Amino acid sequence: MALTWLGAAFLIAGIVMRSLAVHRPPLGNMYEFDLVGTAFLLVCFLGWSLRKDVRWLGAFVTLPAVLFIMLAALVYYTEASKLMPSLQSYWLSIHVTVATLSVGLFTIGFVITALYLAQKTREERGKSGGFLRSLPDSETLDRLAYGVHIIAFPLWMFTVIAGAIWAQVAWGRYWGWDPKEIWTFIIWVFYAAYLHSRATSGWTKRRATYVALVGMLCVILNYTVVNLLITGLHSYSGVA
Numbered sequence: 001m002a003l004t005w006l007g008a009a010f011l012i013a014g015i016v017m018r019s020l021a022v023h024r025p026p027l028g029n030m031y032e033f034d035l036v037g038t039a040f041l042l043v044c045f046l047g048w049s050l051r052k053d054v055r056w057l058g059a060f061v062t063l064p065a066v067l068f069i070m071l072a073a074l075v076y077y078t079e080a081s082k083l084m085p086s087l088q089s090y091w092l093s094i095h096v097t098v099a100t101l102s103v104g105l106f107t108i109g110f111v112i113t114a115l116y117l118a119q120k121t122r123e124e125r126g127k128s129g130g131f132l133r134s135l136p137d138s139e140t141l142d143r144l145a146y147g148v149h150i151i152a153f154p155l156w157m158f159t160v161i162a163g164a165i166w167a168q169v170a171w172g173r174y175w176g177w178d179p180k181e182i183w184t185f186i187i188w189v190f191y192a193a194y195l196h197s198r199a200t201s202g203w204t205k206r207r208a209t210y211v212a213l214v215g216m217l218c219v220i221l222n223y224t225v226v227n228l229l230i231t232g233l234h235s236y237s238g239v240a
Contacts, residue, residue: 001046001055004062008042011069015039021080027096028083030227034072036097038065040104056135060111075228091166099159103219105152106191109145110216113209116141120206142205146198149212153191160188183222190215 015035018026026032045061048054083092120138122130135141163184164174175181190211197208 008046011039025093027092028087029078031072031076031078033100034068034076037100037103038068040101041065041107044104064107095162095166098155102152102155102159105148106216106219109148109152112141112145113212116145117209153195156188160184179226183226187215187218190218
């Protein structure tokens with residue numbers, strides 16, 4: 001935990017220095033988005049640890065954090081530069097900040113959801129060994145995952161709404177079926193379906209959990225394949 005606090009502090013310091021170097025909020029491209037999203041992932045986990053003993057979750061949060069930082073350094077790295085005119089808006093800070101926070105929370109939700117499935121399978125098979133015995137039971141993990149998604153989903157909805165408003169200001173339309181907009185909406189649909197399925201009779205928790213996992217897969221595709229391989233109005237936010 002001490003190393004995680006130290007790593008988060010260094011990451012935040014790096015983000016602050018990037019902001020000072022570009023003289024703006026560090027949210028203008030995928031390199032900066034990646035770093036800020038990873039910082040939110042760690043801050044949310046560490047903030048949670050101040051209220052509840054979640055040390056059992058530490059390795060499963062720091063691993064994706066390290067992978068995200070590697071992705072930023074090796075794939076998304078972009079030299080410090082000024083923003084394009086269409087990005088020079090206060091909506092940048094609003095829209096992208098909430099988006100990065102949402103992704104950080106979705107990542108935590110994904111991790112706990114995956115642990116729930118593993119723990120549930122272990123319990124059903126009656127196994128007593130393995131590292132999973134040191135984790136909370138499947139019902140506790142399911143409640144925690146659901147709680148995280150309950151927080152993350154409204155933030156993602158706000159991201160979609162704020163993006164539409166910004167699009168109206170920048171391009172004169174709220175929605176234009178740009179690839180990034182489409183995938184943002186697809187993510188919203190899957191997480192809405194997950195939350196809805198939890199309140200619908202006939203859906204088991206395991207089946208609902210699979211929907212949440214697909215939602216996270218869409219998040220990953222949105223910030224890898226869509227940004228790197230598909231050209232659209234949001235292409236300027238990718239790798240320079």
